[in-house]
Amino acid sequence: MNKKLLVMSVCIALSLPGMAQRRASAKVKAPATWAESIAAAKNQAHAEMQKTCLPVASKVIKAKEAAVPFSADVTGLDEMVLYTWGTVDGTGDDQAVWANARLVAADGSSVWLNDLRDTFKKTGSGNLRFNENAKAQDVVMKGKTYKRTIMANANAQIVVPLDKKYVRFEAEIGLENRSSSGTVIFRLQGITGSEAAADIVTKYPTQATQFLPFGGSDMKALVTTHDATIEKHIATEVANLLKDKNYFTTQIAQIASKPALDEQVIGYLDLAQAAMNVYQLQESLSWLNMRTIEEAYNDMAQDANYDKNTNQARLAELKLLAGKGFSGIYKNDASALEAANKALQLKRDILLANTALDMDKIIVGRYKVGTSARQINPRALGTQNNNWSNQTSTSRGGFNAEIAELTNLRGDVQSRTIFKPTNGSSVPDLKLHWDAERLMFSMIDTDRRWQVFEVKLDGTGLKKLIETPEKDLEFFDATYLPSGKIIAVSNIGYNGVPCVNGNDEVGNMCLYDPKDGSLRRLTFDQDANWAPTVMNNGRIMYTRWEYTDLTHYFSRFVMHMNPDGTEQKSLYGSGSYFPNSTFDAKPLPGGSSQFIGVISGHHGVTRSGRLMLFDPSKSRKSEKGMLQELPFRDRKIEPIVKDRLVDGVWPQFIKPYPLTDKYFLVTAKLNESALWGVYLIDVYDNLTLIAEFEGEGLICPTPVMKRPVPPVIPEKVKPGSKEATVFIQDIYEGEGLEGVPRGTVKAFRVLAYEYAYNKTPSDHWAQGIQSGWDIKRLLGTVPVEEDGSAIFTIPANTPISLQPLDSEGRAIQWMRSWLTGMPGETVSCVGCHEDQNQLPIPKRVKASTMAPHAITKPEGGVRSFTFDLEVQPVLDRACIACHDGSNKLADFTGGKIDKFSGFGISYLNLHPYVYRQGPEAEIEVLDPYEYHASVSPLIKILKTGHHGVELTDKEWQALYNWIDFNAPYHGKFNANEFKGVEQISRRTELTEKYAGSGVDWQAEIRSYAKYLEGQDKPAPVRPEKKEYKDKDVKVKGWPFDNSVAQAMLAKEDNAKMSIELAPGIKMNFVRIPAGSFVMGSNRGHSDYSPAHKQVVKKAFWMGEIEVSNEQFRTLFPEHDSRFIRQLWKDHVHEGYPANKPEQPAIRVSWEEAMAFCQKLSEKTGMKITLPTEVQWEWACRAGSDSEFWYGSLNTDFGKYENLADKHLNQMAVRGVNPMPMRENDPWYKYYTYQPKENGVDDGNMLMVKGGGYQSNAWGLYDMQGNVAEWTSSDYCPYPYNEKAQGTGTEKVVRGGSWNDHPKTSTAYYRRAYLPWQKVYNVGFRVIIEE
Secondary structure (H helix, E strand, O other): OHHHHHHHHHHHHHHHHHHHHHHHHHOOOOOOOOHHHHHHHHHHHHHHHHHHOOOOOOOEOOOOOOOOOEEEOOOOOOOEEEEEOOOOOOOOOOEEEEEEEEOOOOOOEEEHHHHHHHOOOOOOOOEEEEOOOOOOEEEEOOOEOOOEEEEOOOOOOEEEEEOOOOOOOEEEEEEOOOOOOOOEEEEEEOOOOHHHHHHHHHOOOHHHHHHHHHHHHOOOOOOOOHOHHHHHHHHHHHOOHHHOOHHHOOOOOHHHHOOHHHHHHEEEEEHHHHHHHHHHHHHOOOOOOOHHHHHHHHHHHOOOOOOOOHHHHHHHHHHHHHHHOOOHHHHHHHHHHHHHHHHHHHHHHHHHHHHHOOEEEEEEEEEOOOOHHHOOOOHHHHOOOOOOHHHHOOOOOOOOOOEEEEOOOOOOOOOEEOOOOOOOOOOOOOOEEOOOOEEEEEEEEOOOOOOEEEEOOOOOEEEOOOOOOOOOOOOOEEOOOOOOEEEEOOOOOOOOOOOOOOOOOOOOEEEOOOOOOOEEEEOOOOOOEEEEEEEOOOOOOEEEEEOOOOOOOEEEEEEOOOEEEEEEEEEEEEOOOOOEEEEEEEOOOOOOOEEEEEEEOOOOOOOOEEEEOOOOOOOOOOHHEEEEEOOOOOOOOOOOOOOOOOOOOOOOOOEEEEEEOOEEEEEEEOOOOOOOOOEEOHHHHHHHHEEEEOOEEEEEEEOOOOOOOOOOOOOOOOOOOOEEEEEEEEOOOOHHOOOOOOOOOOEEEEEEEEEOOOOOOOOOOOOOOOOOOOOOEEEEEEEEOOOOOEEEEEEOOEEEEEEEEEOOEEEOOOOOOEEEOOOEEEEEEOOOOOOOOOOOOOOHHHHHHOOOOOOOHHHHHHHHOOHHHOOOHHHHHHHHHHHOOOOOOOOOOOEEOOOOOOOOHHHHHHHHHHOOOOOOOOOOOOOOOOOOHHHHHHHHHHHHHOOOOOOOOOHHHHHHHHHHHOOOOOOOOOOOOOOOEEEEHHHHHHHHHOOOOOOOOHHHHHHHHHHOOOOOOOOOOOOOOOOOOOOOEEOOOOOOOOHHHHHHHOOOOOOOOEEEEEEEEEEEEEEEOOOOEEEOOOOOOOHHHHEEEEEEOOEEEEEEOOOOOOOOOOOOOOOOOOOOEEEEEOOOOOEEEEOOOOOOOOOOOOOHHHHHHHHHHHHOOOEEOOOOOOHHHHHOOOOOOOOEEEEEOOOOOOOOOOOOOOHHHHHHEOOOOOEEOOOOOOOOOHHOOOOOOOOOOOOOOOOOOOOOOOOOOOOOOOEEEEEEEEEEEOOOOOOOOHHHOOOOOOEEEEEOOOOOOHHHOOOEEEEEEEOOOOOOOOOHHHOOEE
16 A cells, blocks of 8 residues: 555545534534533543543552552653542542652653652642651551552642653652552643642532532543543442332443443432432431420410411421332332422421521521531531630631621521631631620631631621730630620630640630720630630530540540639539530520530531530439430430540531520531531420521531620639638538548648640650649648648639648648639638538638638649659668669669650659549549558558668658658649740749749749758668568478468368358359457568568358459449549540459448448348458468469469559550550650569469459459459557457458569568548459358
């Protein structure tokens, strides 16, 4: 063939498809629907890519997988598009990485793609990150680190000019390790498809909003994918939402068989539209309940202004329709669809005829967010970013927001713009004035700071409400006061949220007077204040987050106070895990104590959650004061302890507004695919849509109507005063000191908190290992009168905490919160955690007849507690003569710093012997003495004569202070500069200026250090070795082995017996013969010395195992052994369970154990009691004269006893959902500090069901492990003398526990606790005497 003819033939052949397409296009009408537009755009995009480059796509790349190779031919391309599509999995955690990406030329030379970054034309959605991940760290994929990377969000596109220079593109692709989930398809293609995609979204915003989330949320993917897989997925996923999807599934199969791509694309998308219509009807019909509608109708009909006749007719018609049912909608039946829509309209007409809506006008925040409107969380509607931050952490721009007035609420809702920011600010915190003519809100000012503004409802009169000379202060979340003043939240405290190292600023409340521009700080809180709202009585309710030594996932409580800051008290939630958070609390109209609020979690869903009605007069804790959940009144409210409390819960509610005590406006999102709209909700469980707009979200619905102004509460503050007074009527009232005998408390230790700074290391390890979050400043002590009353002065405007002390200066209880007195205020309490719902009975007490005591300052002055200045001097004098680092003993010398932690070596060696709360103790009120110094091994060691070491009273007090302050090391913050400001001095300056209470805690530490320098420094004391004339004691026939023990048992009539405590619950006993033995030990001479002979004159029965929770609760059903704490933070539950029925009962006082014995004796007619020390040790030893019934200290106890073994290391946890810390974790060695035998594995970490280990010769289990055990004996010096019993104040505890090292679990080791003291690892077993 002629070459020219051949060339011509090829050209004609290549041009024919295009010519045919042009002729076809000329005949085809312009696309008329969303589906047709997408089909047309696909064809156009495919034609363009045929001229450039058809897509080269990877497989689906999943999170947590290793990177894989990717390559494509780019020969002759002018540009390439790198596209990371987030696929249809619906997740947003897609951190896609192009690693080691390069372009290869024909000659083999290459260039790294990163080096061409300046030539990239556009980057689609999100920003690119080069050579780092989102935390500015190295990129890691499946354990491999990459140094040359481009990280893109899902659905990002990178357009790279090539100019025909290259022939090949190569890269490694994957998801960065921080992607916890998600999938991505990596594509290289010739066009972006962005213009066509944008045109379709603009033309069809409703469909884009509804359907794109089912197809990967990116129209560019639909346009540039030349098949119908995504469209089919959309149709399938929408159909899957239906309760009956058979009809639509059949239709999908039929469409799949169509030969033409256009037919498939249009067919799937039209079917998806039909299925979506059915789904929306399905969801709306789920809220059509005739019972609830009739109940609401009957209630509304009692109002004379309600159109009873019209709505009665509507109700009758609705009943007929509902009676027929609506199942036909699932077959897309037109008549069924019409009937369903009619029924929903009737429901809406009946319920929105409510006279509570007669104002026919509400204010809302209106946010235009586009195609993501059905996927957004409240952050996109101007709320805070999470459940722990304030407005200062939110975005300061990028919003398309306005304040709008909605009218014609019962019909086609109309909207009018009242105000729209021009700077992209959101418009949160809407508060309408009582006169209904103006409203306040928060907005970014021209200097990019949050400020409070006001505007009239006609859109005029915009003005800033708070003017101060402080250029670094921001104000937001404000409320009008009846007095004309304003309360607003501000960053005035210069403190940051400690659990995130100050990355979020904390907001405290201020009082501002527009008349004179005066500003006064009202709250001095560790963490955020939110949503101050005026109550019907003129007081202020608000939410406060606090966690001074509390579990911080569960501690956002509702508080209330007077507008001047006086009488700050808990209103709801303090001392309970449930709910984690209560937001948007608002009082119901009238004189009721009830309020409505939203409960939410910590992580997860932001600010929204479940809608609850509360009544604090019923109860102030957990679910007990929750009247009902709306709209689920018949569903029992369960007190769930969970971090992400409302994740996956629907509907989601936010910003409720009470119209009456039964009807409420609220913003809601009913399901995953719904918009945030405004609804009317009622106590009958009706939920009725008032307004929603496609592509938008509405928030903060507020009715425009005048309301009565609450009363003005006269101010009680004394300007200029530096002090407040605390009056406590009776410290023994309330659960805080329940069971503690009167006269026990001798004084209060008074401390003040200094909180974390912004952008400053302040996490739970900032002050010490398993220590607290904050600086604790010791102010001194004040006396408590004999009758339990106290009166004393405190610094005003200062967060104060109190610790009741015993006669030795040891804390009995821990406040783990704070009180704040305004200048001149008298802060009054009835007792310690008294029930606020019980009316206090005023009584004349000693403190009421005397002048307030001044705080007795500690020697050397007020200062924060620092280990090096408080405890190290004790070690320097009393310990380092032996513990100097020159031997195998623990090194207690000062001045040596551990490089990783920054803590002193002496601190790291000493703190393991202190039992303390840690940063996250239980949120519920602790039992008195839970962390009493007597429970710490350090005190036990020193009290029983550690090699003759003797401490002075001052030294003892230093140790008690340290233990009671949660064993800190630093007592300081190394505050970073924040926004160009030196924070420590600025906080002091602002606190002094606006509260009169600025503190220079650094100067206090320096002053005390200087004071110590002026004191004589005592030389290290080496205790004189004392010679004890303890005699070796021998007893005939003792020790004896197992065979002898069995022979002794054989002489008894019976070796075993049992008694029934309750149906199906028995207690088994073994016979313990009489005999003689050597009690105690001369080893090391301690309180168990001297060894001496004892005789057990009569045989007795002893419980085979320790009394279990189940057994104990047969007589004391309310007993709760609670939980065992974890080490670290971020606790998502109360701790490790200790209250299982089969576990031995713990936290049982000696008095309770004896009461159990008494009740059981009365029930059985037997003499049941606790064993004496003599009986216990005889029974434990079972003939052995060694440390343990099974051997010596060096014997592997793994199969014999549950003691402190390697499993105790699992107490150290880490993570947002904490799991046992890995051994390679850098913190592992610091948090597995508890004394233990790491070489032994006994199979358990905590106390377990009795009888799982081997028994001793008598048949007793767990005598020296599992839990320690009360005896009936007083703690008196040895030799044991029965005649001395009755003279001691403490009771003896014997045996070890799961948490005790074998050295403190020997057969002779003794502990002593007060009879009313409940100890975390102490239980009991009983005996029967004849």
